[in-house]
Amino acid sequence: MSSTKETKMLTFKIKRFNPAVDDKPYFDTFELECNEGTTVLIAIQELIAKQDGSIAMRYNCRAGVCGSCAVLVNKKYALACETLVLQLNKKEIKLEPLPFYPVIKDLVVDMSQFYEKLLAIEPYLKRDHSKDPEAEILQSPDDFHIIEESTKCILCGACHSSCVSVWTDKNYLGPGALLKAFRFANDTRDEDKRQRIKRVTAEDGVFRCHTAFNCVEACPKELNPTEAIQTLKRQSAKQTLKFWSRR
Amino acid sequence: MAEKEVIVDQAQATTGSKLSNLLSWFNPFSRGVGMWAWIAQRLTGLFLVMYVFIHLGIIGTMLLDDFLGFNTGQLYNSITSAMSSPLIEVTGLPSIFEHVFSFAFFIDAALLAALVYHGYNGIRVVLFDLGIGIRKQKTVFWILLILGIISYFLAIWLILSVPAIVLSSGA
Numbered sequence A: 001m002s003s004t005k006e007t008k009m010l011t012f013k014i015k016r017f018n019p020a021v022d023d024k025p026y027f028d029t030f031e032l033e034c035n036e037g038t039t040v041l042i043a044i045q046e047l048i049a050k051q052d053g054s055i056a057m058r059y060n061c062r063a064g065v066c067g068s069c070a071v072l073v074n075k076k077y078a079l080a081c082e083t084l085v086l087q088l089n090k091k092e093i094k095l096e097p098l099p100f101y102p103v104i105k106d107l108v109v110d111m112s113q114f115y116e117k118l119l120a121i122e123p124y125l126k127r128d129h130s131k132d133p134e135a136e137i138l139q140s141p142d143d144f145h146i147i148e149e150s151t152k153c154i155l156c157g158a159c160h161s162s163c164v165s166v167w168t169d170k171n172y173l174g175p176g177a178l179l180k181a182f183r184f185a186n187d188t189r190d191e192d193k194r195q196r197i198k199r200v201t202a203e204d205g206v207f208r209c210h211t212a213f214n215c216v217e218a219c220p221k222e223l224n225p226t227e228a229i230q231t232l233k234r235q236s237a238k239q240t241l242k243f244w245s246r247r
Numbered sequence B: 001m002a003e004k005e006v007i008v009d010q011a012q013a014t015t016g017s018k019l020s021n022l023l024s025w026f027n028p029f030s031r032g033v034g035m036w037a038w039i040a041q042r043l044t045g046l047f048l049v050m051y052v053f054i055h056l057g058i059i060g061t062m063l064l065d066d067f068l069g070f071n072t073g074q075l076y077n078s079i080t081s082a083m084s085s086p087l088i089e090v091t092g093l094p095s096i097f098e099h100v101f102s103f104a105f106f107i108d109a110a111l112l113a114a115l116v117y118h119g120y121n122g123i124r125v126v127l128f129d130l131g132i133g134i135r136k137q138k139t140v141f142w143i144l145l146i147l148g149i150i151s152y153f154l155a156i157w158l159i160l161s162v163p164a165i166v167l168s169s170g171a
């Protein structure tokens, strides 16, 4: 322990659950010396190394890029690697896995339903590649500006876990996938906009959103999936009405 | 019948029963005003729909009077007078205040609260559908709530004063 750094003893309450062994989730309490550079992730790593090797946690980049470390910190959605424990200003820090997803072990959840919905909106550029230029496909800054924010999504799945419509309608695409749908439907290089909008117009698409803003509240990247969904709703209404008037 | 269009089928991805998922709406974690505004919108909506049916039932007793062979309006009048009779007898107060202690007033006050909330929050939701104020949703909520409270007290004042005006002009 270096004397230049201010340290503080904090209590960590971690929700533990191993479906193979335990009947019910329970809380384990740990004490740890933390300094101003300690993130929630570093704290968990230290607990695993020094106190209890059986805590399960998923992480990868440790820089807020990969989106694999989202957890509930004191009942708020956060990326464990980006949350400094001392800045929470709490003596006790409660860590829980993302709600709604099935728990695999402790803080690790099974996010396959989120990925499946993401794949359903075909999250890749679709265009006639035979006419592509030799070098990269250019996009003007103005065109990029439309989708700029939505490209910052790191697929952490927090928004999906927070959405009440997801909870009560299993097939609803959810804010994460719909934000991606917005991102590709409004990408000027994409040539599949019609199909994309038609897809999200279906029963389990954009119109299941009730604008409760839970996803906005949850997103650790401070994105706004609700705004993207509302834009898709308007585009979908426009396209569908046009389709009818032409018949 | 057209087949239901399913984008992804996840019927098997269940983590809780339907009821427990529904109850978790009320679980206060990582929630902002948007969520509570939405829950209140649903509850007031349900209340208003139920009220319509109760209302139709009571109005319907007018027809029942004829059907049962009572005097015109006998059943209906007895229900309405029971509702507007004072719950607590308070003497020596101006006549306006007598209404305040009737069952009918409590129903009216609750109905108005639900109506005003549902209407104003409805405006908020329509604004979002038009793409207005989505990033300022919390501010929009508080502004409309204040407007709603002002309209509510205005309406309560009208309820209390209008019968008094009508009565005095009739006399």
Ligand code: SF4
Binding pocket: A067, A152, A153, A154, A155, A156, A157, A158, A159, A160, A175, A176, A179, A218, A219, A220, A221, A222, A223, A225
């Ligand atoms: S929109 Fe935000 S909360 Fe949702 S997956 Fe992307 S980064 Fe995570």
Ligand code: FES
Binding pocket: A059, A060, A061, A062, A063, A064, A065, A066, A067, A068, A069, A070, A079, A080, A081, A082
């Ligand atoms: S570990 Fe990659 S986002 Fe936290």
